[in-house]
Amino acid sequence: MLTNAFSMETLMEAWEIFKTQFPLAIWETVYVTLLSAAIAIIIGLPLGVIFVTGEKGGILPLPAPVMKILNFIINVLRSVPFLILMILVFPLTRAIVGTVVGTPATVVPLVIAAFPFVSRLVEGSLREVNPNTIEMAQSMGASPMQIITKVMIPESVPALISNATNAIITILGYSAMSGIIGGGGLGKIAINYGYYRYKYLIMIFAVVLLVVIVQVIQSLGTRLAIKADKRLKNKQ
Amino acid sequence: MIEIKNVSKTFATADNDVEALKGVTLSIADGDIYGIIGMSGAGKSTLVRCINMLERPTEGSVEIDGVDITRLSEAELRSVRRDITMIFQGFNLLMQRTCLKNVCFPLELAGVNKTEARKRAMELLDLIGLADKANAYPAQLSGGQQQRIAIARALATNPKVLLCDEATSALDPNTTHSILELIREINQKMGITAVIITHQMSVVEEICNKVAILDHGVVVEQGEVGEVFSNPKSAAGKRLVYPAGEEDTAVVAGSGKPTIRVVFNGADATATPLIARMAVQTGVEASIAYAATRSLQGKIYGTMLLNVSSEEDAEKAIAFISEREGVIAEEVEKDAD
Ligand SMILES: Nc1ncnc2c1ncn2[C@@H]1O[C@H](COP(=O)(O)OP(=O)(O)OP(=O)(O)O)[C@@H](O)[C@H]1O
Ligand SMILES: [Mg+2]
Numbered sequence: 001m002l003t004n005a006f007s008m009e010t011l012m013e014a015w016e017i018f019k020t021q022f023p024l025a026i027w028e029t030v031y032v033t034l035l036s037a038a039i040a041i042i043i044g045l046p047l048g049v050i051f052v053t054g055e056k057g058g059i060l061p062l063p064a065p066v067m068k069i070l071n072f073i074i075n076v077l078r079s080v081p082f083l084i085l086m087i088l089v090f091p092l093t094r095a096i097v098g099t100v101v102g103t104p105a106t107v108v109p110l111v112i113a114a115f116p117f118v119s120r121l122v123e124g125s126l127r128e129v130n131p132n133t134i135e136m137a138q139s140m141g142a143s144p145m146q147i148i149t150k151v152m153i154p155e156s157v158p159a160l161i162s163n164a165t166n167a168i169i170t171i172l173g174y175s176a177m178s179g180i181i182g183g184g185g186l187g188k189i190a191i192n193y194g195y196y197r198y199k200y201l202i203m204i205f206a207v208v209l210l211v212v213i214v215q216v217i218q219s220l221g222t223r224l225a226i227k228a229d230k231r232l233k234n235k236q
Numbered sequence: 237m238i239e240i241k242n243v244s245k246t247f248a249t250a251d252n253d254v255e256a257l258k259g260v261t262l263s264i265a266d267g268d269i270y271g272i273i274g275m276s277g278a279g280k281s282t283l284v285r286c287i288n289m290l291e292r293p294t295e296g297s298v299e300i301d302g303v304d305i306t307r308l309s310e311a312e313l314r315s316v317r318r319d320i321t322m323i324f325q326g327f328n329l330l331m332q333r334t335c336l337k338n339v340c341f342p343l344e345l346a347g348v349n350k351t352e353a354r355k356r357a358m359e360l361l362d363l364i365g366l367a368d369k370a371n372a373y374p375a376q377l378s379g380g381q382q383q384r385i386a387i388a389r390a391l392a393t394n395p396k397v398l399l400c401d402e403a404t405s406a407l408d409p410n411t412t413h414s415i416l417e418l419i420r421e422i423n424q425k426m427g428i429t430a431v432i433i434t435h436q437m438s439v440v441e442e443i444c445n446k447v448a449i450l451d452h453g454v455v456v457e458q459g460e461v462g463e464v465f466s467n468p469k470s471a472a473g474k475r476l477v478y479p480a481g482e483e484d485t486a487v488v489a490g491s492g493k494p495t496i497r498v499v500f501n502g503a504d505a506t507a508t509p510l511i512a513r514m515a516v517q518t519g520v521e522a523s524i525a526y527a528a529t530r531s532l533q534g535k536i537y538g539t540m541l542l543n544v545s546s547e548e549d550a551e552k553a554i555a556f557i558s559e560r561e562g563v564i565a566e567e568v569e570k571d572a573d
Binding site: 135136140141142143146150151231 | 288290311313314315316317318321322324326328329331332333334341342344345346373374375389390393
């Protein structure tokens with residue numbers, strides 16, 4: 001009942017739960033998010049590169065059917081809602097982690113949901129590199145690999161950082177959602193206490209913490225992106 | 237020596253085929269500063285991009301010191317491109333690298349070790365007068381400075397040829413002048429052949445010794461700058477040299493008096509004033525109906541139209557003027573009406 005949600009008694013109880021459960025939950029949320037993001041980037045970055053370089057007229061064209069298939073797979077993965085995807089990948093999760101519940105098990109669906117998204121973000125960032133700059137590199141005898149590693153990626157670092165920030169925040173949201181079907185962390189606490197036991201205060205705590213984490217990630221990301229961008233004039 | 241032989245380039249676009257180059261033949265000797273001039277869309281960029289195979293000709297060959305580079309593989313081309321470097325209208329610096337690292341870039345590509353690359357890059361920054369900007373980023377530099385860095389970068393691999401595609405078109409006249417001076421200096425000191433693509437006469441006049449005029453994918457005129465510009469024969473050449481609409485037949489026809497065309501083909505610029513001397517010595521008074529003359533390296537090139545009052549005067553004037561070295565005079569035929 002909402003009326004006694006903020007009574008002294010519930011407050012004490014909430015505080016107790018907060019002290020005992022939250023440190024672990026925060027840790028779980030952060031590590032699941034960062035680990036999933038890292039793996040998603042490891043898979044998504046080369047894919048994003050391929051989307052740009054592999055197309056017709058790109059610096060390392062791939063056969064058109066290969067590109068079509070890749071695009072199709074990524075689009076399909078991106079169109080499945082995360083909750084459904086989690087359930088769909090249960091067999092895969094079980095094969096890799098051995099179980100489908102618990103915090104480590106959520107890494108698998110998170111990665112599968114995030115890497116297609118990351119690959120598109122990488123694609124978008126790389127497309128912003130001035131084609132004339134790439135032509136300059138070609139005119140100096142750069143190989144396609146050198147163009148990727150010495151021109152395309154370094155020149156789009158600021159955009160890549162902003163997009164990585166976006167990806168991490170999106171994954172954080174997904175990881176909270178994964179609390180519904182067995183995932184750990186702040187999402188699980190919010191759902192367990194708020195939804196199943198009507199302890200709204202706990203849910204609010206969890207949400208506030210999620211907001212704080214998002215704020216921290218966003219401001220760190222923005223600051224890093226600005227710091228990395230050497231195109232900005234009035235800066236040392 | 238660059239020999240472009242019968243090069244054609246056709247782009248297949250969605251709507252139609254664009255013939256950007258049609259049988260272009262040029263030869264550029266070592267040490268030349270060769271200008272390629274033409275209107276927008278004439279095919280200048282396409283031509284220069286065929287010299288380093290950024291664009292593969294549809295037909296014809298491009299020989300560099302006897303090697304036909306249209307037959308080379310991509311890998312072989314990469315090493316040729318260290319000998320033929322390029323600078324661009326938009327500078328195309330790597331914005332996330334310092335100036336020093338930009339100059340190191342081609343050396344890095346060639347696998348030169350770091351310390352050696354830095355040393356060479358510093359020498360080049362010194363040469364272009366921007367050693368103090370080594371650790372600045374391109375965004376912190378003016379356009380002219382950025383182009384200097386781009387030149388230093390293009391020189392890093394000790395190329396034999398420097399291709400410049402509208403390298404000064406984004407710069408103001410003073411900066412243009414200083415960049416052209418730098419290119420001239422490089423040409424003279426290091427013996428690097430330069431190919432200058434431009435749509436500006438002034439650029440060609442300032443530094444080129446040879447010029448080719450490109451019009452709709454065809455070379456319509458080529459030769460020594462003075463010769464080509466003093467007496468352009470093609471329509472495109474005339475449009476360039478007389479941008480205001482040429483020694484219009486309107487001027488000639490409208491006067492109702494005999495008109496003489498005076499062509500300066502390397503006359504001594506310091507000689508005494510021609511018209512005044514003519515008036516004194518022959519008593520012929522001429523009025524200038526049109527003049528488009530330029531001075532190149534102390535010589536005058538171009539055309540002038542003079543109106544005189546009678547046929548007799550015209551003959552006298554032609555006789556007088558023709559005695560001068562590097563000047564030709566002729567009466568302009570009028571249309572019957
Ligand atoms: N990649 C391409 N695909 C299709 N058409 C092209 C391509 N590149 C150039 N063209 C066409 O070829 C012609 C010559 O272009 P080019 O860029 O060589 O002209 P330009 O003389 O350099 O002009 P500008 O002075 O404007 O730079 C133009 O008609 C252009 O539209
Ligand atoms: Mg051009």
